[in-house]
Amino acid sequence: MVHEAPTAAPAEPIEPGPVARLFQSALRGLALEIGQSPIDEVVSVRREDFARVMETAKNDERLALDYLRCLSGVDWLTDLETVYHLHSFKHGHSIAIKVRCPVSDAHIPSVSHLWETANWHERETQELFGLVFDGHPDPRPLLTEEGLGYYIMRKSHPLADIEEWQEDYLKTIEEAKAQMAAATGVAAPVDEKALKIQMAQQKAAIMKKARDDARAKGLSPEDEKAAVQEAIKKFEEEHAAGQAAAPTAPAKSVDERAAKIQLAQQKAALITKTRNEARARGVSPEEERQIVAEALKKFSEEQEQAAAAPQAAPAQAAAAPATPAAPMDRAAKIQLAQQKAALITKTRNEARARGVSPEEERQIVAEALKKFSEEQK
Amino acid sequence: MAIETRPPHESDLETIDINVNVGPQHPATHGVFRMVLTIDGELVVDVDPVIGYMHRGNEKLPENCDYRQVIGYHDRTDYLAQFNTEHCYVEAVERLAGIKPPERAEYIRVVLAEMNRIASHLMFFGAFGTDIGLFGTSFMYAFRDRETIQDFFEEITGERMMYNYFRPGGVAWDLPDNFRQRCSQVLDSVERGVEQLDGLMMENEVVLARCRGLSPVTVEDGINWGLSGPMLRATGLKHDIRRAEPYSIYDRFQFDIPTGKQGDVYDRLVVRLEEMHQSAWIVRQALETMPEGPIMAEGLKRVLRVPAGEVYMRVESPRGEYGVYLVSQGSDKPWRHKVRGASFSNLSALRAMSVGNFVSDVIIILGSIDIVLCEVDR
Amino acid sequence: MLGVLKAIQTTVKAALRKPVTVQYPTEKKTLPHRSRGLPVLLWDFDINEPFCTGCQVCARYCPVDCMTVTMKDNPNFAAGKSKRKKIVDKFYIDYARCMRCDICVEVCNFDAIVMNNTWQGVELSRYDRQDLVMDLPALLRQSKTGELETPFREPMGVAHSGWAPRMDEEEAAAAAEAASLEKHHGTSPDKPSLSAPTPDPTAEAPPESKASAEQGTPEAAEGLEKEGGEG
Numbered sequence: 001m002v003h004e005a006p007t008a009a010p011a012e013p014i015e016p017g018p019v020a021r022l023f024q025s026a027l028r029g030l031a032l033e034i035g036q037s038p039i040d041e042v043v044s045v046r047r048e049d050f051a052r053v054m055e056t057a058k059n060d061e062r063l064a065l066d067y068l069r070c071l072s073g074v075d076w077l078t079d080l081e082t083v084y085h086l087h088s089f090k091h092g093h094s095i096a097i098k099v100r101c102p103v104s105d106a107h108i109p110s111v112s113h114l115w116e117t118a119n120w121h122e123r124e125t126q127e128l129f130g131l132v133f134d135g136h137p138d139p140r141p142l143l144t145e146e147g148l149g150y151y152i153m154r155k156s157h158p159l160a161d162i163e164e165w166q167e168d169y170l171k172t173i174e175e176a177k178a179q180m181a182a183a184t185g186v187a188a189p190v191d192e193k194a195l196k197i198q199m200a201q202q203k204a205a206i207m208k209k210a211r212d213d214a215r216a217k218g219l220s221p222e223d224e225k226a227a228v229q230e231a232i233k234k235f236e237e238e239h240a241a242g243q244a245a246a247p248t249a250p251a252k253s254v255d256e257r258a259a260k261i262q263l264a265q266q267k268a269a270l271i272t273k274t275r276n277e278a279r280a281r282g283v284s285p286e287e288e289r290q291i292v293a294e295a296l297k298k299f300s301e302e303q304e305q306a307a308a309a310p311q312a313a314p315a316q317a318a319a320a321p322a323t324p325a326a327p328m329d330r331a332a333k334i335q336l337a338q339q340k341a342a343l344i345t346k347t348r349n350e351a352r353a354r355g356v357s358p359e360e361e362r363q364i365v366a367e368a369l370k371k372f373s374e375e376q377k
Numbered sequence: 378m379a380i381e382t383r384p385p386h387e388s389d390l391e392t393i394d395i396n397v398n399v400g401p402q403h404p405a406t407h408g409v410f411r412m413v414l415t416i417d418g419e420l421v422v423d424v425d426p427v428i429g430y431m432h433r434g435n436e437k438l439p440e441n442c443d444y445r446q447v448i449g450y451h452d453r454t455d456y457l458a459q460f461n462t463e464h465c466y467v468e469a470v471e472r473l474a475g476i477k478p479p480e481r482a483e484y485i486r487v488v489l490a491e492m493n494r495i496a497s498h499l500m501f502f503g504a505f506g507t508d509i510g511l512f513g514t515s516f517m518y519a520f521r522d523r524e525t526i527q528d529f530f531e532e533i534t535g536e537r538m539m540y541n542y543f544r545p546g547g548v549a550w551d552l553p554d555n556f557r558q559r560c561s562q563v564l565d566s567v568e569r570g571v572e573q574l575d576g577l578m579m580e581n582e583v584v585l586a587r588c589r590g591l592s593p594v595t596v597e598d599g600i601n602w603g604l605s606g607p608m609l610r611a612t613g614l615k616h617d618i619r620r621a622e623p624y625s626i627y628d629r630f631q632f633d634i635p636t637g638k639q640g641d642v643y644d645r646l647v648v649r650l651e652e653m654h655q656s657a658w659i660v661r662q663a664l665e666t667m668p669e670g671p672i673m674a675e676g677l678k679r680v681l682r683v684p685a686g687e688v689y690m691r692v693e694s695p696r697g698e699y700g701v702y703l704v705s706q707g708s709d710k711p712w713r714h715k716v717r718g719a720s721f722s723n724l725s726a727l728r729a730m731s732v733g734n735f736v737s738d739v740i741i742i743l744g745s746i747d748i749v750l751c752e753v754d755r
Numbered sequence: 756m757l758g759v760l761k762a763i764q765t766t767v768k769a770a771l772r773k774p775v776t777v778q779y780p781t782e783k784k785t786l787p788h789r790s791r792g793l794p795v796l797l798w799d800f801d802i803n804e805p806f807c808t809g810c811q812v813c814a815r816y817c818p819v820d821c822m823t824v825t826m827k828d829n830p831n832f833a834a835g836k837s838k839r840k841k842i843v844d845k846f847y848i849d850y851a852r853c854m855r856c857d858i859c860v861e862v863c864n865f866d867a868i869v870m871n872n873t874w875q876g877v878e879l880s881r882y883d884r885q886d887l888v889m890d891l892p893a894l895l896r897q898s899k900t901g902e903l904e905t906p907f908r909e910p911m912g913v914a915h916s917g918w919a920p921r922m923d924e925e926e927a928a929a930a931a932e933a934a935s936l937e938k939h940h941g942t943s944p945d946k947p948s949l950s951a952p953t954p955d956p957t958a959e960a961p962p963e964s965k966a967s968a969e970q971g972t973p974e975a976a977e978g979l980e981k982e983g984g985e986g
Binding site: 037038039040042066067068069070072073074075083085089092094096115116117118119120121128142143144145152153 | 427428429432434436437472473600601602603614616621622686687688689690691698700702704712713715717721722724725726729754
Binding site: 533 | 765766769791856870872
């Protein structure tokens with residue numbers, strides 16, 4: 001989506017209103033650009049003067065703008081603008097203060113020390129526009145815990161094009177069909193939904209064929225039903241085999257999260273073990289705690305050593321299932337499953353490369369698995 | 378025989394602060410809102426509100442819609458005060474485009490917005506009752522009356538929640554013939570219901586014991602934290618946008634601005650309860666003087682193009698100051714469309730209000746803010 | 756203490772009044788005349804064809820883009836029976852996406868679309884979201900069979916006065932034709948900003964209706980439903 005460039009506002013001088021005049025007298029010597037909106041007067045200030053202007057707006061007796069109504073960011077493509085709508089309960093007047101900064105240097109001084117309520121407004125604007133509010137006490141993203149990584153309210157982040165569903169579905173089905181036609185070897189990742197529809201269509205065709213066959217043979221309705229069901233069953237089995245034969249994702253190296261979970265689990269197991277041992281010896285609760293703490297310390301030291309040798313860590317992890325002394329924990333199970341998956345993929349690919357039939361292929365895989373589990377034992 | 382019977386004192390025990398996660402799926406959080414409480418025993422040391430579960434891009438979507446299509450999105454910000462939000466938006470567009478809606482449309486808007494305020498406050502009393510442990514009773518009472526208002530709105534607009542009825546320049550279609558009579562009928566039954574709620578809650582020992590003196594807020598703090606609406610009036614500040622900066626035709630009606638004394642939870646209840654009576658009063662005045670005539674401004678183009686400019690329109694919604702900051706570039710869609718949710722600013726004061734209270738009181742304080750999460754996250 | 760007694764008094768009073776609820780599935784409230792269910796199309800009994808000419812104005816103004824419309828030459832016009840040069844060919848409304856904003860009703864020049872004010876306009880539970888995509892026969896059914904007795908048509912008259920001035924029949928037909936040309940020759944300046952769906956007239960029916968049309972056996976439909984339901 002292309003956005004039209006903002007048209008420059010007509011540069012005719014506007015007679016400053018009463019509040020703007022107050023600003024001018026309170027801040028002599030500052031370049032204030034006065035504007036007017038249907039309700040409020042608007043004062044645009046330079047970024048260098050911004051902190052001083054806001055301080056004056058809050059603390060000057062004549063202005064006394066003690067209430068921050070709203071803080072909005074505006075994307076002007078080349079510049080980012082923040083608009084502060086202020087209100088004075090004391091004098092009953094309102095004003096909008098605007099400050100601009102270039103997109104490449106999106107920093108604006110924070111005002112949350114003046115108005116507590118600016119805290120959340122600034123956090124939100126920071127997250128949505130990528131404006132950095134310097135001096136903000138708590139600059140975490142507000143709406144998402146970890147931030148989005150992109151700024152959704154900027155004009156450079158357009159809405160996703162609204163899909164036109166009929167055409168889209170038709171297209172996906174056609175694509176799936178084309179892929180099926182060309183389908184030998186590795187199937188490219190296809191839209192799951194299209195696949196499902198396609199599967200249903202295939203099923204329907206098979207049912208129809210089976211029923212027609214049965215009718216042609218002159219079977220009784222019950223037999224016909226049975227025949228149809230058998231055909232469906234056969235088809236489903238074939239499909240399942242095909243699914244199993246599809247290349248699964250390669251066993252990923254243990255990612256960070258899994259490693260963390262594993263570590264926590266190991267720690268928990270260690271704590272339980274140590275505590276139980278200590279209790280069995282009948283020590284006092286203080287001693288028990290100490291023992292556990294020592295064990296934990298030792299464990300974490302070991303971990304650090306392992307981390308210090310980055311090559312050693314995976315090796316150690318890989319070696320873990322090979323020591324079946326302890327009852328296998330969850331992490332080890334996951335690892336084993338991953339190894340198995342890798343083995344299956346490998347064997348299957350080899351078998352395919354030799355061009356064997358699906359039945360043979362399945363057999364080969366089963367044998368490889370059997371061998372693997374024997375080795376494990 | 379001397380037996381030492383000293384119970385263990387708190388200071389003898391070694392305690393640590395623990396984090397308690399409340400929500401996002403929790404009946405006391407009024408929507409998908411999460412707060413991480415750090416508690417020392419039963420005492421709340423820190424509150425970290427986590428919002429954003431309901432963020433739907435309600436500011437971004439209107440930037441890609443024409444001015445009429447945006448109205449529907451405003452229903453979906455504050456879904457308990459839809460007419461008030463629509464009122465704010467259409468008023469913003471009208472001020473920017475220089476459209477003058479006809480008298481009758483203004484009256485219709487005011488009547489419906491005030492009725493909606495009553496419905497919203499009823500919802501507050503219902504939900505708040507469950508928060509303080511009145512369980513279903515207050516909820517059922519309040520909902521019975523809110524239901525009559527919703528039925529009434531359905532007869533006018535056809536919808537129960539997402540009305541999409543106001544248009545820049547007027548309202549979508551005229552009122553049914555029996556409007557006046559139906560409206561007074563609904564008002565009578567609702568006011569009876571409000572009396573009942575008053576009897577059930579306001580002098581109830583449970584409410585008094587749990588709400589009075591809880592988390593008092595001073596005027597200065599309230600202003601500094603950005604509170605608005607009943608929350609701010611409860612502190613004793615007599616400020617209502619309908620009176621301070623009259624929009625639409627609010628300058629023609631008489632109404633009082635109820636205020637509290639010390640800004641505690643009980644005062645917020647009192648203010649809201651009294652506001653329902655005031656709203657009913659406004660509606661009755663408007664019904665008496667409502668003129669006949671057109672409901673849509675003349676001379677509108679097929680596609681509304683708003684001249685370049687900006688406006689920050691604010692109205693008094695049941696939750697406080699609901700604002701729309703609209704920047705136009707002269708095209709048929711807004712360039713920037715910012716919604717200032719009243720509950721957004723009110724909720725940001727939750728931490729300051731609840732630190733130092735008990736866990737069960739934090740639930741009450743949260744309930745007394747009367748948040749609508751769709752408006753907080755947008 | 757007195758407050759508690761007052762509260763109890765209120766409760767006792769409330770216990771003695773009549774219930775305000777209705778036992779819903781067996782007993783239904785009458786919907787108000789203006790009730791806004793999901794949009795349906797109207798049937799012109801005089802000529803036996805839909806009112807809709809397929810001019811796509813509703814699809815262009817729809818905030819959520821839930822409509823897809825195509826138009827074709829009207830065979831009844833060629834036969835001299837109808838005044839409508841063009842008529843709707845395909846009309847899909849995704850009820851799952853519609854937000855019942857009533858804008859399509861407001862902008863329609865032919866009074867061809869209304870919000871359903873019967874219970875069927877709101878009772879629409881389905882097992883599969885795809886079943887909520889309504890095609891032309893489904894949208895016309897209620898009007899055709901007379902179930903939609905008194906659609907609320909007032910808003911069209913009033914709203915047209917302001918937002919979308921009502922056109923007379925010839926003007927509207929010209930506009931419709933212009934709209935159909937428009938999609939081949941760029942966009943008009945009046946076109947709203949949303950990327951309006953300009954579907955290919957040769958576009959086929961959505962997959963599910965196509966599939967069930969091809970294999971109209973009950974088992975096929977069953978299999979489809981099962982598969983779709985899992986997704």
